Amino acid sequence: xxxxxxxxxxxxxxxxxxxxxxxxxxxxxxxxxxxxxxxxxxxxxxxxxxxxxxxxxxxxxxxxxxxxxxxxxxxxxxxxxxxxxxxxxxxxxxxxxxxxxxxxxxxxxxxxxxxxxxxxxxxxxxxxxxxxxxxxxxxxxxxxxxxxxxxxxxxxxxxxxxxxxxxxxxxxxxxxxxxxxxxxxxxxxxxxxxxxxxx
Amino acid sequence: xxxxxxxxxxxxxxxxxxxxxxxxxxxxxxxxxxxxxxxxxxxxxxxxxxxxxxxxxxxxxxxxxxxxxxxxxxxxxxxxxxxxxxxxxxxxxxxxxxxxxxxxxxxxxxxxxxxxxxxxxxxxxxxxxxxxxxxxxxxxxxxxxxxxxxxxxxxxxxxxxxxxxxxx
Numbered sequence: 001x002x003x004x005x006x007x008x009x010x011x012x013x014x015x016x017x018x019x020x021x022x023x024x025x026x027x028x029x030x031x032x033x034x035x036x037x038x039x040x041x042x043x044x045x046x047x048x049x050x051x052x053x054x055x056x057x058x059x060x061x062x063x064x065x066x067x068x069x070x071x072x073x074x075x076x077x078x079x080x081x082x083x084x085x086x087x088x089x090x091x092x093x094x095x096x097x098x099x100x101x102x103x104x105x106x107x108x109x110x111x112x113x114x115x116x117x118x119x120x121x122x123x124x125x126x127x128x129x130x131x132x133x134x135x136x137x138x139x140x141x142x143x144x145x146x147x148x149x150x151x152x153x154x155x156x157x158x159x160x161x162x163x164x165x166x167x168x169x170x171x172x173x174x175x176x177x178x179x180x181x182x183x184x185x186x187x188x189x190x191x192x193x194x195x196x197x198x199x
Numbered sequence: 200x201x202x203x204x205x206x207x208x209x210x211x212x213x214x215x216x217x218x219x220x221x222x223x224x225x226x227x228x229x230x231x232x233x234x235x236x237x238x239x240x241x242x243x244x245x246x247x248x249x250x251x252x253x254x255x256x257x258x259x260x261x262x263x264x265x266x267x268x269x270x271x272x273x274x275x276x277x278x279x280x281x282x283x284x285x286x287x288x289x290x291x292x293x294x295x296x297x298x299x300x301x302x303x304x305x306x307x308x309x310x311x312x313x314x315x316x317x318x319x320x321x322x323x324x325x326x327x328x329x330x331x332x333x334x335x336x337x338x339x340x341x342x343x344x345x346x347x348x349x350x351x352x353x354x355x356x357x358x359x360x361x362x363x364x365x366x367x
Contacts, residue, residue, distance in 0.1 A: 150344035151335045160333055168242075193242035194342055196332030 010059075011051040019148055019155060021053075022141035024062045024134035045092050058158035059095045060141040062133035063110045063119075091118045094158035096144075096165060098137040100124025101185060105172060109133045112182035118162075119182025120169050140165065143188045150192065164191050240342035248339045251288040251329070258282060275300040277316065288329065288339045289350070294322035302364075310364045317357035326350040 006025055013021050044061070053059070091097065099109040099121040109132065112119040126135035144161050148154045154161045168190035172181040237245045263278045277298040284291040298316030305311065328336035328345040336345035 150347055152346055153335055164333060164335070190242045192343070193240040193244060194246065194329075194331035194335070194337050198238075198246045198248065198329040198331060198337060198339060198342065 007047060007051045010053060014052070014054045014057055018057060020058045020060065020141050020144050022060045022138045024137045044095055048092055048094075053094075055092070055094055056156040056158065057094060058141075058144050058161050059092075060137045060144065061095055061097050062137035063097050063099050063115070065100065065109050065132040065134075091115065093162065096120060096140055096162050097182075098122060098133055098140050099182070100131070100133045100136040101172075101181075102131075105185065107180055109136075111180045112177075113179055116177050116179055116182040118166075120166060120186055121172070121181050121184065122186040140186055143186055143191060146188065147191055164195065167195055168193070238340065238342045246339075246342055248288075248329070251339050252286045254284060254286055256282070256285040258284060272304070273302045283321070288327045290325050290327075292321045292323040292325075294318050295320040296322075308366045312360075312362040312364055314360040314362070315357065318353075318355045321353075322355060323353045324350050 006023075010021055010023065044059075048055075048059075095118060097115050097119045099107060099112065099119060101121045101124060102108050103123075103125070107121065108124055109121075120140060122136040122139040124132050124136040126132065143165060147161055147164060154164070165186065166183040168187055169184035170187045170190070171184045173184075174180070177183055236247075236249050238248050239245050258281060260279065260281045265276045267274050277296075277300070279296040279298075281293060283293045296316060296318045298314060300312060300314045303311045303313065326338065326340070326345075326349045328349065329339035329342075331337060337343060338345045338349045340350070341348050
């Protein structure tokens with residue numbers, strides 16, 4: 001299977017009038033930056049544009065389960081290559097990047113780093129003892145689906161849906177949005193509650 | 200119901216005793232009718248919603264009852280009408296409520312009073328959503344999704360009551 005098969009599938013789904021697409025997939029060849037770029041890890045905007053993905057669809061994207069040579073998690077300019085810096089700045093509004101935590105709320109995936117403004121974590125527990133961001137990302141997608149069902153104004157509005165999920169996440173680690181957990185842990189109960197004052 | 204209607208029609212065209220004195224017109228405000236205070240959302244946050252339900256209209260009511268005897272049995276027809284209730288987030292449309300009462304004497308000291316009433320015109324209730332900072336629609340009353348949980352129906356539940364009356 002090629003990376004392009006994955007994106008062709010995403011494109012097919014995009015043309016099938018879906019509201020949310022979860023992408024719990026990645027590449028093994030982290031040593032090859034070009035390969036990483038092709039999958040859209042470092043350049044989601046470019047790939048989304050190339051495959052003409054509908055901008056009104058919410059994309060939940062699992063980050064890697066391990067540290068990678070691609071400097072997603074570089075936290076300062078000196079440790080980030082210019083390429084990664086440029087690409088990380090262009091994560092599209094329709095995309096939520098999802099890391100994983102364990103039962104002790106410890107991060108078990110790539111940390112937020114420069115992705116922090118788009119990054120949320122969720123429980124990475126899967127089935128049959130499996131574990132990782134591949135199981136955390138669909139939980140965020142499922143939460144988004146519930147939100148869209150309960151609040152029709154969020155349908156076809158990935159930017160606002162993402163904002164609700166990020167703003168209502170439980171803060172973990174350093175106060176506020178941080179380089180480890182980003183916005184924090186998914187909290188559906190908070191996401192279903194009003195943000196701010198009812199008017 | 201057909202029987203009662205038939206009785207009523209008969210009584211109108213017959214020479215029965217009738218009492219038209221029970222006409223009452225009054226106005227005023229609903230007394231703290233709906234929620235005044237706060238609502239707690241799923242997350243435990245408290246929202247002040249009292250001002251949303253302060254009545255913005257003045258209510259008037261008309262009550263009218265008509266009594267008649269038929270075959271020595273006492274019948275009463277009640278009509279209640281009001282112009283309803285208006286507030287920022289909730290409205291109850293004007294309505295007319297019609298009811299009938301019949302007192303069935305069992306003996307000199309005991310009787311059964313049968314009452315039936317229903318709202319026949321109006322009485323639709325409409326809730327207006329509250330919005331949060333991201334313009335999501337919530338029911339102000341429950342602080343939950345407005346799409347799934349809001350009041351939008353008509354008050355029209357017929358009520359039947361049977362009262363036992365005993366004179367001591």
